[in-house]
Amino acid sequence: MTERQRNPHDPDERGHFGPYGGRFMPEALIGALDELAAEYDKAQRDPAFVEEFTRLLRDYANRPSLLTEAPRFAEHAGGARIFLKREDLNHTGSHKINNVLGQALLTKRMGKKRVIAETGAGQHGVATATACALMGLECTVYMGQVDTERQALNVARMNLLGAEVIPVKTGSRTLKDAINEALRDWVTNVDTTHYLLGTAAGAHPFPMMVRNFHTVIGEETRRQILEKAGRLPDAVAACVGGGSNAIGIFHGFIDDPDVRLVGFEPGGHGIASGEHGATLSEGTPGVLHGARSYLLQDDDGQTIEAYSISAGLDYPGVGPEHAWLKDTGRAEYRSVTDDEAMDAFQLLSRTEGIIPAIESAHALAGALVLGRELGQDGLIVVNLSGRGDKDMDTAAKHFGYVEDS
Amino acid sequence: MKTLDALFAQVRAEDRAALIGYLPAGYPTVAESKELLAAMLDGGCDLVEVGVPYSDPVMDGPTIQAAADTALRNGFRLRETFDVVQSVTDHGGHAVVMTYWNPVHHYGVDAFARDLIAAGGHGLITPDLIPDEAEEWLDVSEKHALDRIFLVAPSSSEERIARTVKASSGFVYATAVMGVTGARESVGAGAAELVRRTRAHTELPIGVGLGVRSGEQAAEVASFADAVIVGSAFVTAAKEGAGAVRALAEELAGGVRRKSGHATVAP
Numbered sequence: 308m309t310e311r312q313r314n315p316h317d318p319d320e321r322g323h324f325g326p327y328g329g330r331f332m333p334e335a336l337i338g339a340l341d342e343l344a345a346e347y348d349k350a351q352r353d354p355a356f357v358e359e360f361t362r363l364l365r366d367y368a369n370r371p372s373l374l375t376e377a378p379r380f381a382e383h384a385g386g387a388r389i390f391l392k393r394e395d396l397n398h399t400g401s402h403k404i405n406n407v408l409g410q411a412l413l414t415k416r417m418g419k420k421r422v423i424a425e426t427g428a429g430q431h432g433v434a435t436a437t438a439c440a441l442m443g444l445e446c447t448v449y450m451g452q453v454d455t456e457r458q459a460l461n462v463a464r465m466n467l468l469g470a471e472v473i474p475v476k477t478g479s480r481t482l483k484d485a486i487n488e489a490l491r492d493w494v495t496n497v498d499t500t501h502y503l504l505g506t507a508a509g510a511h512p513f514p515m516m517v518r519n520f521h522t523v524i525g526e527e528t529r530r531q532i533l534e535k536a537g538r539l540p541d542a543v544a545a546c547v548g549g550g551s552n553a554i555g556i557f558h559g560f561i562d563d564p565d566v567r568l569v570g571f572e573p574g575g576h577g578i579a580s581g582e583h584g585a586t587l588s589e590g591t592p593g594v595l596h597g598a599r600s601y602l603l604q605d606d607d608g609q610t611i612e613a614y615s616i617s618a619g620l621d622y623p624g625v626g627p628e629h630a631w632l633k634d635t636g637r638a639e640y641r642s643v644t645d646d647e648a649m650d651a652f653q654l655l656s657r658t659e660g661i662i663p664a665i666e667s668a669h670a671l672a673g674a675l676v677l678g679r680e681l682g683q684d685g686l687i688v689v690n691l692s693g694r695g696d697k698d699m700d701t702a703a704k705h706f707g708y709v710e711d712s
Numbered sequence: 713m714k715t716l717d718a719l720f721a722q723v724r725a726e727d728r729a730a731l732i733g734y735l736p737a738g739y740p741t742v743a744e745s746k747e748l749l750a751a752m753l754d755g756g757c758d759l760v761e762v763g764v765p766y767s768d769p770v771m772d773g774p775t776i777q778a779a780a781d782t783a784l785r786n787g788f789r790l791r792e793t794f795d796v797v798q799s800v801t802d803h804g805g806h807a808v809v810m811t812y813w814n815p816v817h818h819y820g821v822d823a824f825a826r827d828l829i830a831a832g833g834h835g836l837i838t839p840d841l842i843p844d845e846a847e848e849w850l851d852v853s854e855k856h857a858l859d860r861i862f863l864v865a866p867s868s869s870e871e872r873i874a875r876t877v878k879a880s881s882g883f884v885y886a887t888a889v890m891g892v893t894g895a896r897e898s899v900g901a902g903a904a905e906l907v908r909r910t911r912a913h914t915e916l917p918i919g920v921g922l923g924v925r926s927g928e929q930a931a932e933v934a935s936f937a938d939a940v941i942v943g944s945a946f947v948t949a950a951k952e953g954a955g956a957v958r959a960l961a962e963e964l965a966g967g968v969r970r971k972s973g974h975a976t977v978a979p
């Protein structure tokens with residue numbers, strides 16, 4: 308095969324998913340984006356690259372990840388059957404490793420020696436630091452100062468892995484500002500540096516490329532659910548921050564029109580409170596971080612700071628393909644509050660002995676609602692995008708296991 | 713002839729480079745920003761860039777970030793951009809607006825253009841909008857006879873430079889160094905090389921920005937560029953008030969008339 312088969316869900320040549328996506332970026336970075344797009348295009352048609360990526364996923368990241376039924380948890384979901392896609396069992400504890408291994412291999416192909424990344428919860432930062440250690444790349448991670456405090460354990464992990472973590476003190480001091488700072492670094496050091504973006508957002512080719520590195524989640528899930536349940540699920544649930552774990556699992560089922568694709572956004576203190584990160588549910592189209600997509604913005608087009616108890620979801624933007632899936636109706640997006648997510652977090656821990664990431668707990672809370680809607684015969688797959696070890700501090704405070712300091 | 717064309721023709725006739733100064737609207741307050749811009753004009757700026765404070769200024773270094781932040785915290789509203797542009801026009805000066813794309817996108821490209829024209833503004837500088845994504849702006853600017861100032865960078869390919877200058881009018885903005893805004897010790901030989909490469913594709917005037925802060929540097933840049941663009945240094949001066957802004961503009965205006973850098977910057 309000389310030409311890669313065109314995926315009908317790919318964006319156009321310039322990265323547009325309908326009216327979304329594209330490249331709203333400084334001219335200084337367009338050369339690097341072109342280089343990346345060309346290298347990625349070559350790589351995905353190069354059997355040696357595909358084989359190396361597959362080998363790393365299998366022998367290093369622990370793929371395929373399990374599909375585990377959660378019957379005791381499902382008792383709280385109106386009797387529907389619920390299966391969990393166990394991305395929490397991947398090396399480094401979340402789905403993030405898939406994309407990171409792919410982009411780290413590309414970095415080496417491009418002859419770049421330095422990698423920068425942004426991180427919210429720290430999962431993407433840890434995964435990036437891990438891949439850089441594995442491949443001998445220099446690594447700098449930008450992390451909002453608020454998040455370095457919420458996710459101190461992951462900061463220590465990144466340090467141990469040899470990465471430099473730079474706390475970002477501008478703006479809301481969370482994920483959005485970490486991305487701003489990483490972009491400033493990239494525009495200054497673009498000759499030597501690859502920006503390893505951690506979600507399916509940003510300028511073309513990132514949304515398409517990051518998605519493609521994560522579609523392994525959906526492909527495995529489709530095979531596994533057919534094996535275990537003998538049919539396709541009624542619904543696939545995933546949490547949506549920037550949208551990478553959701554787009555990865557959605558794509559396994561995107562051509563199965565009877566499978567509902569449902570993304571759960573952080574409802575924070577409740578939509579009415581104004582303190583949330585429900586970009587697709589509550590936002591409007593706009594431009595942020597290089598792409599046109601839905602956005603939380605005020606009357607003047609200034610970005611509104613997102614809020615969530617989960618450091619990996621409080622992002623006021625979202626990947627452009629999700630905007631397109633929302634408008635076309637192929638996917639639905641709903642929100643889950645902090646309290647609902649934390650209840651699901653505790654429920655899964657106590658019914659199944661699995662401690663999920665608070666991000667993933669949003670999808671679990673969503674599945675409880677979907678299950679009640681679907682009733683007895685319902686079949687749901689939840690993308691358990693990560694494990695919750697990193698969240699112990701937040702959980703202990705939320706449930707009052709320790710004194711809130 | 714559009715106003716910027718006339719302005720640059722006159723500057724050329726005087727055998728010098730133009731001085732373009734940047735300050736954010738609403739910094740530190742709307743009223744004070746009008747005074748600061750007036751001081752810039754009084755000190756000898758040929759054209760001012762009125763910046764739109766934005767929540768996520770990825771092309772800006774700490775100085776301009778902090779100024780935008782101050783303006784927003786002091787309650788700056790987007791529509792006040794036009795009041796500030798009007799004040800420049802009323803002072804007998806010329807203004808273009810420099811803005812990240814989302815505020816314009818959200819305001820409505822046509823509405824923004826109409827209000828800008830009404831205030832006497834001449835066009836937009838768009839640091840995160842490349843011609844590839846500018847379809848609507850190309851149409852609207854054509855309709856309202858506004859100038860479109862796009863950017864070229866040292867990393868731009870010949871092909872991209874050619875496409876960018878073709879879509880531009882008024883002047884072309886050459887970012888002297890790879891990086892964000894901020895005053896620098898040296899502007900770098902890369903700037904002269906970028907101007908040379910850009911010149912091969914266009915007759916439009918070429919302005920060089922990012923890093924200039926002194927009369928000496930202005931003279932150096934004036935030796936190979938048609939306009940010297942100064943931003944962060946003005947923002948820093950603005951902290952000391954209108955007097956300091958005027959003094960800096962005078963120093964820089966002297967610089968663009970000196971062209972003493974001829975020998976020191978090899979193209």
Ligand SMILES: Cc1ncc(COP(=O)(O)O)c(C=O)c1O
Pocket residue numbers: 401402427428429430431505506507546547548549550551552553618619620664666667692693694
């Ligand atoms: C475990 C986990 N799930 C989900 C997310 C959200 O990212 P995305 O929407 O790109 O999957 C994060 C981000 O940090 C995460 O750590």
